[in-house]
Amino acid sequence: MRRLRNVAVAGPRGAHSGVSAEEARRERGYLDTAVNNMPIGLVMFDAGKRLIVGNEPYREMYGLPAEVMKRGTHLRQILMPAVGRQSGRG
Secondary structure (H helix, E strand, O other): OOOOOOOOOOEOOEOOOOOOHHHHHHHHHHHHHHHHOOOOOOEEEOOOOEEEEEOHHHHHHOOOOHHHHOOOOEHHHHHHHHHHHHOOOO
16 A cells, blocks of 8 residues: 655645655645545545545535535635525525
């Protein structure tokens, strides 16, 4: 089994933590593959309540449009469609 390292993805100032941008992309690919092959819904947000990662089972569970499941989407934007449906507005 391959063990993922703690990797900081390259930002506007370049790669961090001594990891190349290519290595960071590869590690991110492994994470995305693992998350997207889970049979249960999963999301993870950063401290600013922005989506880091989410999978298709989570989107389907709450009937969310695909466009809200993009990295960086604020939690509020993800919850709005579900809240609208419950109140009869969506």
